[in-house]
Amino acid sequence: MSRCRVAGLDDLKPGGLLRVDAEGVPICLARLESGEVHAINDICSHEEVELSDGDLQGSEVECPAHGSRFSVLTGDADGFPAEEPVATYPVSLEGDDIYVEV
């Protein structure tokens, strides 16, 4: 497992999503309104769509294509038509830098 700096906190506003790549893995960073940052795989498990183009509502990402919903905390599929989870990745903050382990 490797730890990568993927973005600065200034790149990701509260309530926002950001597509980053870590070691070639497409990742959707999500910053909750509380300030917490989470990382899930960016590709919807239903069809190949980038979740980072969707919306963050509370702690769920809504897929822009078909409205599937995923918890950014657990990766679980919380809303049809997706039924399979997406991977989650550990996130750590150092100062204003966001690190993800993949």
Added chain:
Amino acid sequence: MTPPTTCPVHRIGNIPDLITTVRSKSVQNSPEYFAAAHKLDDGHVTVEEFVGGMWTFTDGPEHRRRRKMVNSLVRPEALDAMRENYILPAVQRLLDEALAEPDADGRYRTDLVELADRLFVGFGANMIGLTDMDDPERQAKLRQIIPGIFGGVLAQFFDNRDAVFQMALAAKRTFVEEYYRPAHAAYREMYAKVERGEMEETEIPRSLMRLIVSKADPVYEDDEVGIRDAILVFNTAIGTSVQSVVHMVHDTAEWFDKHPEDRARTDDMEFLTQCMEETIRRKAPFISFLVRRAGEDVEIGGESIREGDELHIEIPRANRDPEVFGPDAADFNPWRERPEKLPRYGIGFGSGPHACLGLRVVLGNDGHNGSHVRFMQKLFSHGIRPDPDGEPQILAMSQDESAIEDVVTFMSYPVVFDDWTPGNTTGEEHVA
């Protein structure tokens, strides 16, 4: 308009090729080709009055932007509100009205198409944001224009097209002048109140009209685009919904004749959902094909397709592919094993960027508690079954080699309720 009737037509009728086609960036969703299927020469009426500019007839970034916008109409809290605040109370009220008196033989009968029309007209009106829809006369008038709007979008599937267009244009005028514009004005007034600080924007009902009036997308600067998007929601929320529930009653009745032990499962949402998924798989979208256009040369299933060729996307046929769904793929079987890498409904809601917005309404946010399935549960709780003394009426539509015998549009479907007592909301008392 491009003269598509001279183009080669490619029929796409198996799952792998169909998925490749509808997900391909080389394939476009062309309103002109859609309108011209079945060699419709005057398709410009369909394009210019009904489908041109609808979000489903856009591609690429514009489609993605607009689809993301309308996804807000089917978020979990919106689905809960639709089901609990509208669908379930309305079902009970409509059953009370339709089954107020028994026939001379003591049985309670009604027409399921009419019952479902009445339910889903209110549902579609809510989705669009039409106003003053508590008025029974306005509801009835809106129901009367359903066939006209349906014909305007799908004129290419009818033989008597002049008459269809006349009815369609009259229906559109009624829809726009008596329903769309008053609702638009009401929402404009709500936004004026928000500007004056007299109400919060969050108090404005979530609906397509809210998106249109707030110009949630720049395309809504063009009034006609909003009207056509409303027509799309009208057609799908009502027409497709009605057919899905009527066909499910039809399909399950045939199943129960062969498998009477499953009648006891009609309160089981998982079983009912599997029934709905099986009906959707075999019959949705309740026409034999959709149309796409090759935007550039492309190879699909080993076949070379040239730019400009017409593609007929035969969803019901592909969804009966025995290599995917087993040797009995053409039959209704709610216990069918789920195929690998596909949902039970196959591609009945479409696939790729244009997959149906209504999927989350029909099956629910959790896939097991959808509005349509709960409606079915309510009907079965009162012992609904086809009326053996009634004859369903089927809409006459153009037929070609893509037609499948049991993919039809029911215009009426007589049913009888074996467990109905007026005023009994549980369906526990047996009357017959």
